[in-house]
Amino acid sequence: MSRDASKLGFYLLLAPLLLWLVLLIILPHIGLFVVSVSEKVGVREYEIGLGNYAAFFTEPLYWRTFARTAIMSILATGLTLILGFPIAYYIAKLTKGRTKTTLFLMCMIPFWVSELVRTYGWMILLRESGVFSSFLQYVGLASGPVEMLYNDAAIMVGLVYTSILFMVVPLVTTLDSLDDSLIEAGYDLGGSSFSILREIVIPHAMPGIVSGCIVVFMLSLGNYLTPILLGGKDSLWFTGMIYTQFITRFNWELGSAFGFLLLALSSVLVFVGLKLSRQSLSGTMGR
Amino acid sequence: MTDAPDLVCRDLVKEFDQFRAVDHVSFEVPQGSFFSILGPSGCGKTTLLRMIAGFQAPSDGELLIKGKSMIGVPPNKRPVSMVFQHLALFPTMNIGDNVGFGLRQRGVNRTDIKKRVEEVLARVGLPGTSGRRVDQLSGGQRQRVAIARCMILEPDLLLLDEPLGALDLKLREHMKLELKALQHEFGTTFVYITHDQSEALVMSDNVAVMNHGRFEQIGSPHDIYYKPATAFVAGFVGDANRFSARVKGSSEESLILETEAGSTMEVEAKMADLNVGQHAQVFLRPEAIELAKSKEQITGNSNVTSGTVTSVLFNGANSMVALRETGSGATLNVALPQTGAFSDLSEGDEIFASWHPTKARCYPGDGA
Numbered sequence: 001m002s003r004d005a006s007k008l009g010f011y012l013l014l015a016p017l018l019l020w021l022v023l024l025i026i027l028p029h030i031g032l033f034v035v036s037v038s039e040k041v042g043v044r045e046y047e048i049g050l051g052n053y054a055a056f057f058t059e060p061l062y063w064r065t066f067a068r069t070a071i072m073s074i075l076a077t078g079l080t081l082i083l084g085f086p087i088a089y090y091i092a093k094l095t096k097g098r099t100k101t102t103l104f105l106m107c108m109i110p111f112w113v114s115e116l117v118r119t120y121g122w123m124i125l126l127r128e129s130g131v132f133s134s135f136l137q138y139v140g141l142a143s144g145p146v147e148m149l150y151n152d153a154a155i156m157v158g159l160v161y162t163s164i165l166f167m168v169v170p171l172v173t174t175l176d177s178l179d180d181s182l183i184e185a186g187y188d189l190g191g192s193s194f195s196i197l198r199e200i201v202i203p204h205a206m207p208g209i210v211s212g213c214i215v216v217f218m219l220s221l222g223n224y225l226t227p228i229l230l231g232g233k234d235s236l237w238f239t240g241m242i243y244t245q246f247i248t249r250f251n252w253e254l255g256s257a258f259g260f261l262l263l264a265l266s267s268v269l270v271f272v273g274l275k276l277s278r279q280s281l282s283g284t285m286g287r
Numbered sequence: 288m289t290d291a292p293d294l295v296c297r298d299l300v301k302e303f304d305q306f307r308a309v310d311h312v313s314f315e316v317p318q319g320s321f322f323s324i325l326g327p328s329g330c331g332k333t334t335l336l337r338m339i340a341g342f343q344a345p346s347d348g349e350l351l352i353k354g355k356s357m358i359g360v361p362p363n364k365r366p367v368s369m370v371f372q373h374l375a376l377f378p379t380m381n382i383g384d385n386v387g388f389g390l391r392q393r394g395v396n397r398t399d400i401k402k403r404v405e406e407v408l409a410r411v412g413l414p415g416t417s418g419r420r421v422d423q424l425s426g427g428q429r430q431r432v433a434i435a436r437c438m439i440l441e442p443d444l445l446l447l448d449e450p451l452g453a454l455d456l457k458l459r460e461h462m463k464l465e466l467k468a469l470q471h472e473f474g475t476t477f478v479y480i481t482h483d484q485s486e487a488l489v490m491s492d493n494v495a496v497m498n499h500g501r502f503e504q505i506g507s508p509h510d511i512y513y514k515p516a517t518a519f520v521a522g523f524v525g526d527a528n529r530f531s532a533r534v535k536g537s538s539e540e541s542l543i544l545e546t547e548a549g550s551t552m553e554v555e556a557k558m559a560d561l562n563v564g565q566h567a568q569v570f571l572r573p574e575a576i577e578l579a580k581s582k583e584q585i586t587g588n589s590n591v592t593s594g595t596v597t598s599v600l601f602n603g604a605n606s607m608v609a610l611r612e613t614g615s616g617a618t619l620n621v622a623l624p625q626t627g628a629f630s631d632l633s634e635g636d637e638i639f640a641s642w643h644p645t646k647a648r649c650y651p652g653d654g655a
Contacts (some may be wrong), residue, residue, distance in 0.1 A: 185375035187362045189389035189440065199388070203379035221353055 014222055021204030036256035041242040052257035062241065062258075069263060072152070073220035076159040080167045081209065085161060088171030088208075089201075093180070107168050111116070115162060119229045123149060150232035152156050158226040163219045167212040173199070210277050211284040214270050221266050238262055291354040293318045293476040302333050304470040308334040310500035311348070314446075316478060316493070321470050323487035324480045325511075326497035327523065332480040335497070336446050338462040339478065340369045343548040348617035353443050368437030369446040373453060374429055376421045382408070383417025383430055408432075411469065413494055426454050431469075438473055443456075447479045448560065451486060463489050475509045481502050484524050488512065496520045496547050527648075528576075529621055530569040534561050543646055544569060548615035552590050554647045561651055568650045573607055573622040575646035579639040588641035594619060596636045608632055610640060 036053075038046040056062045091103050103242070110118060125131045127150040136142040148154060178201065186196035213244070227237035245255030274281060294316040301309040308331040316322040317434070322331045337343045337348065341362030348426075350357045353464045357365055368389075376385050386407060387400045395403075404417055407529040411431040416424070424432065430450060438443055451459045458460045467490045470477045481487055488508040495505045496519070508633075515521035522529060532544040532552070541553045544567060554569060560566055594610030606623040621640055623629050632638065 003404045179373070179375065181373060182377060183373040184362070185369070185377075186372055186388070187342075188340060188367070188369045189436065190363045190392040191388070192363065192392070195392055198375055199391075200379070206379075 030257040032259055034254055036260050040253060046253075052254050053261070055254060056125060056257060056261060065236045065241055066238050066261065066265065069221060070269065072155065072237075073160075074216055074269070076156055076220045077213050077217045079156065080160050081165050081213060082214065084164050084171060085205075085209075086165035087164075087174055088168045091168070092172045092175035093178070093183075104172065107165055111165055115225055118162070119158060119226055122154070122230060126154055126157075129238050149230060150234065152231070153228040155227050155235060155237075156229040159220045159223060161192070162223065162226055163216040166215045167218060170208040170212040170215075171205060171282070174205045178204045207279060207284045208279060210274065210279045213273065214284070216272075217269065218266055221262065292316055294322075295349070295351040297336075297349040297351075299335070299338065299350060300346045301331070301338060301343065302346040307500055309338070309345070312497075312500070314495055314502065314505055316476055319474050319476055320492040321477045321479065321490055321626065322465065323491040323494045324478070324497055325484060325487040325494055325524070326480075326482065328482055330497045331500040332497050332563075333448060336448055336478070336480050337367075339444070340367055340446055341365050365441040367446060368440055368444075369448065370433045370437060370443040370449065370450045372448045374433040374450065376429060376433060376436070377572060378421050380421075381417065382413075382419050382421065382424070385421065385432060386417070386436045387437055388436065389551075394438075403439055407435045407551050411438075413436045420562065421424075423543040427458050427465075427540055430462055431456070431465075434466075438469075438475065442475065444534065445475050445477050447477060449481050451483070451484075459486075463510065465523075466490055486594045488524070496523060498523070515570070515648060518570070518652060521648050521650070526573050526620065527570040528573065529615070530571070532569055534563050534565050534567055534568050536564060537561070537608070542649065544649070546615065546617065550592065550612060550615040552647070553644045554649045555644045559573075561649070565651060568652055570650075571642060571646065573620045576619070576621045576623070576640050576642045578621060579641065582639055585639060585641045587642060588643050590647075591596070591638065591639060591641045592619070593639045596632055596634055596638060596641075598634060599632055606630075610638065615638075 023238045035140040037048055037050065039051040041047050056066075087107070091100055091107075094104060116190070123130070127133070127151070128145045128147045130148070132148060133142070133146045136146055137144070182194060182200055182204070185199050191199070222239060224237070224243065227235040228240055231237065240260070242255050242258045245251045245258060269282075274284075292315040296315075297313050299309055299312045300307065306537075310331075312335060314322075324335065326332045338345050339352075339357075341357065341364075343362060345358070352366060377388065380388070383401070383404050390400045391401060405414065408414055408415060408416060411434060413428060413431055413435070416428070416432075421429065421432075428561045433450065434445075451462050451466075454462060459465050465487055466477075470490075479487070479490065488511070491508055492504060494508050494511045496503045496511060498519050504511060504520045506514070506516075511520060511524055515524060521527055523622075528548045530544075530548075530552075532546045534542055535545045535551070541555060542561060543551060543553055544568075545551050552569065565627040576583070577588060582591065587593055592612050592614070594612045596608050597611050598609045600607045600609070604625055608623060608629070610619045610621060611617070612619060619640060623632070629638075
């Protein structure tokens with residue numbers, strides 16, 4: 001009796017996860033995959049083939065955008081790590097109690113607002129008639145309005161800003177678990193701050209660094225709003241390209257193929273990243 | 288070899304917001320000796336050690352290592368290494384990298400590091416373990432790795448912060464001897480802090496007993512045990528029967544005291560500067576008391592009392608009996624002689640106890 005009841009409980013608890021996975025992830029992907037390998041040969045006539053994937057490789061605009069998206073995302077991930085690490089270190093190691101909680105909360109507060117609103121915030125700051133431009137004119141550093149929106153730097157700023165929390169949180173968690181006496185032992189044995197960072201702190205924080213990087217990279221690669229709004233019509237982000245195929249050109253077949261290519265790209269890069277950092281997915285995500 | 292002591296502290300003070308953790312501590316540690324700082328937890332010994340290592344700056348006073356002032360010198364520039372309480376071996380490195388860490392910081396080349404790591408590991412009795420991970424070693428082995436990691440730098444001073452605390456009893460006993468042997472082998476000055484008196488007594492050349500941020504006494508383990516300078520030392524180091532008493536009479540040689548429970552005893556007069564009427568605390572070691580089956584067997588001891596055995600605490604060579612004095616009802620713990628002469632004692636037996644006036648220690652104060 002009790003065994004049956006506990007079994008029922010197990011399945012009931014598992015059900016939402018299974019439903020979510022099957023209905024919203026697996027089924028649509030199967031559908032998309034079927035669409036992506038269909039080639040249109042006439043009105044409502046389709047054949048199975050890899051023509052959509054071939055189109056991607058023959059048209060330079062597609063794979064260049066693809067490569068650009070990947071490189072920009074990697075850059076954004078690197079920048080987020082460089083900016084996020086000192087913040088996380090400060091919160092985890094140099095503050096205690098109330099200050100720590102307050103600082104952590106301050107990192108989170110911007111994320112209580114929707115991404116759209118935050119991105120508009122950046123537009124207000126960066127646009128030609130925006131805050132920075134007006135300020136530069138006011139102090140006399142610029143003679144006319146300065147356009148800071150609609151370029152790669154603006155996209156980068158937006159991407160880093162959107163994803164920095166997802167870097168700081170895992171880093172704070174892993175750095176918190178670093179015993180202070182290890183750092184002291186490093187100094188005691190004659191280590192400089194730099195060598196202690198390199199030999200003790202970073203190896204310890206590696207799982208956090210890798211999991212933060214994976215999340216930030218995925219978020220950047222799959223981001224649509226930030227590149228479109230801050231990069232303007234020249235942003236050329238691969239998600240934008242998928243959107244165009246689906247919505248503007250009604251070419252679902254090519255759009256689906258792009259979707260799968262993006263999935264493959266992110267999987268391959270995460271795999272390479274894990275291999276390079278000698279971490280395992282379960283080791284970094286299972287924490 | 289210079290004559291200057293390896294470590295000199297003069298009037299060292301460390302103040303925190305609310306209290307003074309280290310209060311005008313002065314001491315010298317001669318070269319190549321094993322110096323222990325013994326005290327209950329919270330007495331300031333860890334703060335003192337961290338000041339020597341350089342993790343905390345003293346509020347006042349002087350700190351000299353090999354004759355050079357260390358005030359303002361950061362920990363990575365001091366000729367001092369420290370074995371941490373939980374050892375602080377780097378879990379992300381293997382044993383060889385752990386031990387070689389200090390040499391890498393000094394920019395020694397790889398082949399030399401490898402050679403010296405093997406040498407020092409062999410000296411601590413762990414040859415060929417450099418490729419192992421930290422979690423593959425036992426507690427005692429890690430201890431030795433932690434020492435090797437410090438000794439490879441040939442520090443002038445090795446600080447040890449209760450490193451045996453985390454080990455089980457049997458291993459702790461073993462490591463005591465091993466630490467002493469390692470100290471002898473390397474010839475380095477060790478400064479060891481502990482709250483465990485037996486660690487301090489077994490290993491040290493000199494022991495400082497610390498309480499409330501002050502040194503109560505500095506001396507050899509023998510002096511600390513047999514000639515405690517203050518009531519705190521007498522009570523903290525070793526077991527002792529403790530009596531609160533009042534001076535009833537005094538002569539050239541001896542003091543006559545009356546305990547609160549009402550029994551009288553005679554102690555040597557030179558122990559403490561006490562006048563008639565003053566309060567005193569008397570400490571008497573369990574092993575200083577002799578047992579006798581009858582009054583006639585007692586010779587030479589002027590303090591004689593009789594009592595009933597209330598309990599026998601068998602602990603091998605350290606067995607004790609608790610007596611209730613017939614007159615006063617006070618409890619007296621007596622060590623059983625190791626000859627086994629009184630091994631047949633049992634609860635309720637009547638027995639005589641006696642001790643010589645020179646064996647008791649007597650201090651002014653009411654023992655509050």
